Structure formats: structure tokens, C-alpha cells
Amino acid sequence: MKRLLVYALLIFISLLFAAPLFWAVTTALKSPSELYLFPPKWIPTTWQFSNFAEAWTIQPFTLFLKNTLIVTLLSTIGQLVSCTLVAYGFARFEFKGRNALFLVVLATMMIPWEVTMIPQYMEFNYLGWINTLKPLIVPSWFGSAYYIFLLRQFILTLPRELDEAATIDGASKFGILARIIVPLMGPSLILVGVFQVMSCWNDYLGPLIFLNDQSKYTLTLGLSQFKGMFGVDMQSIMAITCLISIPPLAVFFFAQRYIVGGIANTGIKG
């Protein structure tokens, strides 16, 4: 009896959670004549797959896709490289001020972005980086507190004998990192990569503030401009919404195991 009740609740709530997504997908497939009806039609009578291609050409979405790919790829590589170096530094060396510095790393996670946003804008403006993709890429090459924390925790679980054996064999510190540690870090590097790809792909406020020319837009910024644009129908908005949601959903399904474990273990990803 109790079991039945639990199932009923689980199914009901899943439907509640899925309904808006489902509604977005079917709207994207509707013909304009079925769009504004009350009561609404859940399933369109004819499925208009051409909606996707049409919506894609209303704005230069291929260009936006290219920009998004550049930012996502370069910033993810940057995070992986820089956070691995820094995490290794914190995990495997004893040096003056290490613990204090690591506390500072953790403390930076508490600083709201809004406080540093304006000076960062002025900084990038001074450098002539506004309206380029650089503000969205370059900071990623200098590490990010959450990822550093995550990778450091992982390196701490690797036995030190490995390092010591490699040292005896004449490996340098960097050689140990590159040839011993990194090959063992697979799951945690995947986790960081997946988090960074998703947050970069989904980012809206960064592009909103640092980009103003349409030729530099990312996909999320392009989609946000859709709303209220003259002559853009709901099926086009939903078509683009669905299209740009596919990559994060695909990444999630691919890496679900890592993500669920990663969030559960550190609990910091907000």
C-alpha cells in the first residue's frame, strides 16, 4: 500500500516536471494555425520539422553556435589545465602559507559575482576586450575555486608512494603530474570538464554584459533576443530553445554517473 503510494507520487511529480519540457517540444513542432488555441493541443496534427530550420535562419544562429563552441572549448581546456596544476600544487607540496591560501581559495566561492562584475567590466573595457570573446575565455585559464577544490580532494586520495617511486626514478615534479597523477585523475577531470562545458554553454550573464555586437553573440544571448522580436512566433522560440538544450542534455546523459556522484560528494555546485 505504502509502496503504491510512493510510486503514484513519483510518477505524478515526474509528469509535473516533464510537462513544461514536453510542451516546449510539441510547441516547436506545431504549425502556426495550431499555436494559439484554447484549449491547447498537446500533440500537433501535422509535425512541422521544418520549424527548426526556419527558426535557425531568422538570426545567424550558425555564427552564434560557432562563438559558443569557441568559448566553451577554449575555456574548458583552460580550466582543466590550470585547475590541475593548482590542485596538484595544493595537494602535494608543503609551502609557506599553503593552508591560509587554500582557505582563501574556498572563501572566494562566497563572493557574489555582482560585486566584482563592474570592475571586471571596466578592466576588460580598458584592455579593449569588450565585445570580444576574451572576457569569457581568458579568466578560465587561471583556475576556479570550486574545480580546484574538487581536484585537490581527488589528488589527496592517490597514494604518495607513486610520487616517491617516480622521484626515485628521476622524474621531475611536473613529470610526476603529467605521467603519474593526470592519468589517474580521469573521473574527476571528466567531472570538471562536464561542469565547465555545461555552465559555459548555458551562461547568459557573461555574454550579456561583455558582448554587444550581434556578430559576437553566443546561442543563449541570441535566443534571449528572440523574445519580443517582431514577427517571431512561439514555435520558433521553442524550436531554438529545444535545439540549444540538446547538447547539455546529451552531456548529462553521457556523464550522469559522474555528475550525480560529484554533486553528492561536494555539494557545492549551486
Added chain:
Amino acid sequence: MAQTYRQTAGNNAASFTLGRRRRWGGAVPYLFIFPWIFGFLVFTLGPLLFSLVISFFDWPIVGQVHFIGLGNYASMFTDDPLFWKSFGVTLKFAALFVPLNIVVALGLAILLNQGTRGSAIFRTAFYLPSVISGVALAMIWSWVYSGDYGILNYFLSIIGVQGPDWLNDTKWSLVAMVVASLWGQGSMMLVFLAGLKGIPKDLYESASIDGAGAIRQFFSVTIPMLSPTILFNLITSIIAAFQQLTLALLLTGGGPMKATYFYAMYMYENAFKYYKMGYSAANAWFMFLIVLALTFLVFKSSEAWVFYEGEMKRKPQKKSKSGGKVKSA
């Protein structure tokens, strides 16, 4: 896992002292953490201090810069009705969102933790909305909430309720924001789920031997054992509530009648619509201090309600802000 490391280090005491000098070795460690140090100075500490400095200036993006002392703060408090309005909206949003977020995330986690088959599938269903971008989320909900053609009002009409025009109704727009935000908060549910899985089964067994029913067990075992996780999620929710900007920009634009004019949006407009950089920096610092104060109060109160396993009567340490979960990481 940290233990194993300590053990091996102890077993190899000789090699440990031998390697010690090398590990202290000079500049090498700093080379490894250099990227972070540089980034911290240039993208965090520098901007942080600079924003404090410009908050004492009248600082338009182009034109003359004037030092005005506490002028920005004074005019914020005394003659800017929008400051109080937006601060009030954010407080109202936080008051609704934070408790609901905790209750919903915890409720879903408990449902998923009943040991029913296929719970991984349901977990995925609850988490999916958290994967897509805030922009996509806003687009979907603005269509769901549509007064004339939205599915929400369609469902309501089935049970005979005439739904409002959610996003254009001063009474409902903020509630609509809360619901849309709750839809995308799956990671908190995952954190709770991990916390629930960490509660030893024998606690429930001995509680039921002592005659505690399900409800009693929930309040005497689940809640105390989960309290560090609740503390962590509480603080994350408060911070998230104060930073909510994307939904306001895209769902309502702050309207109707400024009913969803969040504090973050007020700050954003002062900076990037009116280009009052100094004033907006002062806004940001005020928010920062409020969030710090709230976090501090929550920590203070946590001494009374957070139960740390294995810390007999010792005061809970502030440092363990992720509430013991770090241990398992």
C-alpha cells in the same frame, strides 16, 4: 581516504622525512599555484577592492569622476525609492523561495530514497530541468504561464479555476518566479539524497524498536542527522535568491509595476543601463554585506539546531561549511 594517506606516510616515516626537504623546495610549489594567484589578484581581489573604492565616487563610464565619500550610500538609503522597492522584492522572493526550495528538494529526495525500483529514472526526471540554460528555462516558462494560451491555465480550467495572466499580474508574478526557480533546483535534491544515503540504517532500526513511528523517526533521526546538509543548502539557497537576475530579465523585465524588480536587476540597470558605476558598486557592496550577515546569523543559529555526528558537545566548527560532506569527498 585521507586516513590511508596518513597511515602510509606514517609507515614510511623515514622516506617521509627524507622527502620532506624536497617537498618544501623553494619556488616550485608557487609555480604550480601561480595561475590561481594571478587570477585571484587580477579577477577577484583587485576587482573586489576596486569596487569598494569606486563605491565612494560618482563614477560615470565616460566623463568626470568625483569623490563623494559616503554619498552613494546616503542617497541609496534616503532618496532612492527603487532601492527599497527592489530590496523588498528580493526579500519577499527569498522568504518564499528559500523555505520552499528546502522543503521541495528534501521531499523529492525522501521520495527517491524509499528504495523503490526505477528510482534512478525518477531521479533523472527531477533533475533534467536543472541541466538546461536559464534562458531556455525562462523561454519555456513564459509560454507555460501565458494567460490566454498557456498549459498552466488550461490545467486550471479543467478543475474549473480561471487562472490569472501570471506574469502580468502584480499579485502572481513573484509567485510564478518562485515556481519557475523551483523547477530548476535539482542539484539541491541530489545533495539531500546523498545526505539521506549517509544515515546509518541501524539508527532507524533502534528507533523503531523503541516504538517510534514513521513521523517520529523523521523528526528524531532524519532531521538531526541531515541538519548539516540542511545548513549547507540553506546558505546556498539564500545566496541564490539574492543573485536571481536571469529570470527577472527574461520573464518579466522586472514588471508588472516593478513587482519582480529584483535587487540584482536594480544593480544591473544602474551599472549597464544608466552607467552609474560608483552607485551600482555601492549597491553591490550593500548586498554583499547583507548576504554575509545572513550567512553569519544562520551559522550562529546552527549551533542550536545542527547536529554534528562525532562532535560530542564540541561547538560546531564554522569551517566545515559543507557540513561534514567534505569528509566523504
